[in-house]
Amino acid sequence: MTSTTRTGCPHCGWPDDAEPFQVVSRHATAAGSTLWTRCGCGSLQVRTVDDRGTRIVSRSGPAQ
Ligand SMILES: [Zn+2]
Numbered sequence: 001m002t003s004t005t006r007t008g009c010p011h012c013g014w015p016d017d018a019e020p021f022q023v024v025s026r027h028a029t030a031a032g033s034t035l036w037t038r039c040g041c042g043s044l045q046v047r048t049v050d051d052r053g054t055r056i057v058s059r060s061g062p063a064q
Helices: none
Strands: 022-028 033-039 044-050 051-058
Touching: none
Parallel strands: none
Antiparallel strands: 022 033, 033 044, 044 051
């Protein structure tokens, strides 16, 4: 299966649709939940999860 829309971490290539390296915290929202995750490279990500799936809305740089 090949998809050109597949995305991943720009710092280490961790695929966005894979299991997060580490879930930092989870917050319930009206639409679903907001998930703060840390990538294997140390990049902090904010994901929104609702009935349409998971989207990464913010991504920080990798850990120094
Ligand atoms: Zn990464």
